[in-house]
Structures are given as structure tokens and as C-alpha cells.
Amino acid sequence: MTSRASRALPPVALRVAIVYVIARLITTGFFLVAAALSGPDSRFGADATLGSLSMGWDSQWYWLVGTTGYPSTLPLDDAGNVTQNTWAFMPVYPVLTRALSVVLGGSYPLAAVLLALIAGYVSCLVLFHLLRERIDDTSALWAVVLFTAGPLGALFQMGYAETLFLTLLFLALWALVRRRFVWLYALIPVMGYTRPGILAFALLLGLYGIYRWWRRRIDPLPTREIVHIVALGLLATAVGFSWQLIAGIVTGDPSAYMDTELSWRQSWTGDRESGFVPFSGFIHAAAIWFRLWGLPEALGYVALFVAVVAAAAVLLFSRHVRRLGPEVRLWSASYLIYLLAVFFPQSSIFRLLMPLAPLSGAVALPKSTVWRVSMLLLGLVAQAWWIYQMLALGNTYTQIP
Template identity: 25%
Template sequence: MQPSTPDVTVERPTIAAVVRPALPAIGLYVLFQLLAFGVLWLLSWKAGVSPGRFVGAFDGSWFQAVAEHGYSQPITPGPDGTPAENSLAFFPLYPALTAMLGLVGIPTLPAALTVTFLAGCAAAWGLFVLGRDFAGPRVGILLAVLWSIGPGGPVLHMAYSESLLVALVAWTLVALARRQWLLVGVLTIFTGLTRAGGGALIAAVGIAAIVALFRREDGWRPLACGLLAPLGLLGYLAYVAVRTDRVDGWFWLQNAWHMSLDFGSFTWIQAREGLTSNASSWITVTALIVLGAVALQLWTWCTRMPLPWQIYGTITVLIALCSSNFFQTRARYLLPAFVLTVPLALLLAKLPNRALAILLPAGALVSAWYGAFLMAIVHLNP
């Protein structure tokens, strides 16, 4: 008789064990958000207004309206055919999550801020995992921190959907690297229901699926993923098309804010004015941010990264810089392009901790001042 072999049980790691390596990234994310809100409070106090006036204002008021009333607002075109501002321009996932918290009695604004906070922590966690798997835990922490202290970072403590978008994108790319195709498809559906910028992720996932099919990898799963990925975005655009009775309904609604695709002409004109004329200080700072983003984009092309990262980052930057109107929002539009921070993270990872302890808080303060200055002093949406 052969001796019986003992049963070997493989213990699955607990949630705490899975989260523990990401705690420094999540903790620093929370710390820098508190710092940024403190700067907003100080500038608001100087301007004689409450910081609470801003955290739920601008786009946040639209998201809250959708959470409370759904898309019940009538569509009212003006005499020239231009539509009035309408809540249908705002994608549904963020207000839906806000409304779900409202079902347990949480008021709308605190519910929206809770979604923002939890999504931001999830984004920091996902970015840590991306960076760790790419170049080690130190790069993972820096990737999460650099994203959170970017010039568009103030919306990460406001009722905005950028944190939710980045959380979904980050975890989608993690799943894609692990070839979990069906999970990638489902997460991309939710991304398409969060913001129109989810189209950049759909393109990255679609190309990755095509490459896998040509290489005959993973059977039918890449095809299923590629078919699932655009359903969220296309589904919402189709819903808006039916509501507006126009195939281009969502894009038509953007005319209410004078938003359109202009291939970068508006951004170029504003950046040139900010750098060459006696323009307002915020225009000059925003122009420098745009130039910095272009330089970082070129740097990413010279950095070896997974192809889906490159595709997603490049398309996101193009979307951010090729839309008209609201020049000051360029920093926010660039916030989802966290791929731009990868070369910086790789560079900063070589520095000692004492240098990072100076550079990172200094960068966070500058970024927080920029966003708070726009809102509290210039009275512009970030």
C-alpha cells in the first residue's frame, strides 16, 4: 500500500493582508487631501466665504440633482437651436452611487463626498498595485501620490466623478495585466457609465483584446471582453439620443456650455496668451500646466510601459487638450491621465526619503493653492 498523502489546504489571504501593502499609498492620499482642503479653507476664509460652498458646487450641483431627481429635467432648445444646460450631460454612475447612500438616510452632499472619498482611496490602492507590479512598491506609492497631488487634485475632495473614473481605470488595467478578461469587460462597462473620458479606456482595452486574439491567447475571453467593453458608454449615449431625439444628443447638449472638439485651437490660443501677454495669473499657471502635460506625454512615449497604458494616457491627454472653452479646467481634464506620472515616479523612486519628504508636500501645497485660488479668489470652476 502506498502511504496516504495528507490534504494540503491553501489558505486564501485575508482582505487585511491584501490591503496592508497599499496602506502607505492610501494613507498619503488621505493626508494630502486633508492638506488640500486646509488650503481651500484658508483661502476661503481670506475671501470671506465658507469652503463648504465649493465642495458641492459647479458640476457637483448637477450630480446631486441627478441623484435626487434623476434625469427628469425637460430638454428646452433656445431660439437658435442651442440647448439649455441639462443634467443629461452628466453620466449616471456617480449620482447613482450617491443615491444609493441616500437610501440609508445620508443627505445628498455628504453621500456624494463619501463616494468621492471611497473612490479616491480605491484609486490610490489600484494605482499602487499598478506601479508595484510594474516597477516595485516604491514606484507604486509614488504613482498614487503624484496622481493625487496633481494640479487637478482639488476635485478629489469635491462632489466630482474623477476619483471614481480613475479607480475604475486603475483596477481595469490591473485586471488586464492579469488577463482577467471578463472582469476587464465588466469594469470597462462601468467606466463608460462614469465619464465620456471612459472612451480612452475602451480603446485601450479593445486594442489589447485584438492583440490577444491575433496571438491566439486565452481563447474566447478577449473577444467577449472586446464586445462588453463599449456597452456602458454606447448605452448611455443611446439613452441620451432617444431622450433628445438626436443621434448626436449628448454632443449636442455640450453646446449649452459651448463645449466642442476643436483639435486644440482654443487651448493653443489660451496658452499662448498666458505665456506671452499680460494675462491673469491663473491663465499663465494653466498654460504652464498644459506645457508640462505635453512634455510629460512626450516623456511617456520614451518610457517602456504596457501598450494599454500608452493608449489610454495618450487619448486622455488628447481629449483634455482638444476641447473648447473653460481653459482653467485643463488641469482637471488631465487628472485621469495618471500615466503621465509614471516617468516621474520612476525618477523620484531613486531619491532618498528625506528628499521626497520635502518635494511631495511642496508639490501638494502648490497644487492645492492653484485649485483653491481658482475657486475662492477667481470664482471659477476647477
């Protein structure tokens, strides 16, 4: 039965909208300060504006995809190595942005930011509904607050595909929690061509199938659900590898996508000969980063091991994380394994952790106003620092969002 107090509250969509608008106004203030602090050595120059910051870094790559598409001939350096190009960026976001720009008088930047803003609001709304399946409404709303006003709040109003991907991801997780498997047949392909990461969802489906099979005596697993889980896992896997096939067909180079992705990593390592080896990125980066910080490389390996063990311990044993349900916990584990397997950690690692946003529900669960406000203030401070480092400064290879 709905309580009188619950009936007195504004609708969920309005409550989330109020939180979202306030968060975006705060972020806009941070952007304006960053533009004022941007100097001649910054990537954006001394005349940086709100618009130029919103369309910085990878926004430019998406803009290039939206206006020129993908190259049929890969760009090469003097040594014949593939250089950075648009094949590293999936098409759904720039295509939708290009379509929206037609309505907005041909302005791609305006359409890019507007689409990111709209998708960001929808992602917050879906996150609320996803989390309220397991936790109370107040905690779910606080989780949205921590998410939208958190360290990566700038990405809600930049020309990146992140918010669109998160909307699709949260919808997919919500469908999985509610066992509406049919919706996933539509969500998986769109999600897979929006941003890399669908292979993590394939791993999630595999682990979810094992989990359901293990608990089949407590939680019956009908044959139709087995068929859906297996079929969806195969679909996610196929979509995950299909972009490599498409890039290979268009360019005539089977390794086009992998070489393109490695071009970003090789700018760090300087190694143009070695190919992709799963899980090697974090190991190499641990040594590189600790060397940059003037610390022993061996300490980097120890830190990496401790971080992996700590993350596993949180997902396995944290009381608040367990409250979020198996789907969120399995997704978080799957995505972290995926990152460990394919990513070379650099300053953009913070952005790549955004798909772990459902864990904000665990941070919001302690029913202490002091705790929740403290986490909100910490997130805002971290957001201001991120914007200052990546946008106001943004002048070294360690300041790439």
C-alpha cells in the same frame, strides 16, 4: 522570498491609508484657507464654508442628477439652442450617492463627499498594486503620495465622479496587465456610465490587441485572448456611444447629448451653428487662449504642436515611462488622443488629465529623496494654487475646475 525589512513594514492598505489621511488633512487646510479668502465676488461668496466648497461647480450638476434625474425636454435659450443640462453627466456616481444619502439621513452633500473620499482611498490602493506590477514597492508608494497630494488633491473630497472613475479605471488597467479579461466585462459598463472616457479605453484595447499581435512570437497570443480583446473593444465602443442613444430616446432628439456637450464649448466660442468636428476643439482653443493672453494666435498653434510632439516623445522614449509597461503607456496615449479628439481645453483641462495618474509612477522612479520630496512640495504648491484660483476666487470663466 520576503525580506525581514519588508515583513516589518505595516500592511500596504495601512501604509496607503496613512498617506491618504495626511494628504486629505492638508487639503482640508487648503479648503479652510480658501473659504476664509472667498470674497463677495467669488462664486461662493464671502460666507463660503468647507461644505459649500466641497459641493461647488460640477458637484451641483451631479446633485441635480441624483435628485431630479434627466430632462425629457431639453432646455433652450431664446434662439432655440440647447443650453447646459444634466445629460452631460453620467448616472453611476449620483445614483450611488443618492442611495448612500438614505443611510446618512437624506444628506446628499455628505454622501457625495464621503463617497468621493472612500473611492479616492480605494483608487490609491489599486494604483499602488497596479504600479507594483512593474516597479518596486517604495516607488509605487511614492507614486501614490504624488497622486493623492498632487495638484488635483481637492477632487478627492469634492462631490465629483473623478475618484470613483479612477478606481474603476485603475482596476481595469490592473486586470489588463494581469490578463484577467473576464473582470473587464463588468468594469467597462460601470466605468462608461460613471464619467466620459470609455472610448479612450476602447482605443486602448485596439492598440493593445495590435501590440500583442505584433509580439505574438515572443509573447504567445492564444485564440481565447484574441476573442476577449476584440469583444471587450466592441463592448467599450458600444457603451461609449450608448449614452447618446439613451439621451436621444428619452428626449426625442437624436443629437441631445452632443448638443448638450457643445453648449459648454459654445459659451467660449460663441458659435452656435457649427457642430462637432473631431480635433477641432484644441485647434480653436489654442487661438482663443493665446488671444486672451495677448499673444499671437499663430503662437498658440505652434505651442499645441510642440505639446503633442513632447507628449509623444515622453511616452515613446522616456526610460522611466517605459518601465511602467505597455498597458500604462498605451492607455496614456489613447486617453491623450481621446482628449485631443473630443475636448475643448479650458481651465478644467487639469482635472481631465487625472486619468493619466499611473504616469506618477515614472515621476516617482528616480531613487532620490531630494527629487521625490521636491515633486511632492511642487504638487502641494500647485494644489494650493488650484484651490485658491478655482474655489477662493472662481469668479471668471477661466477659473472653472
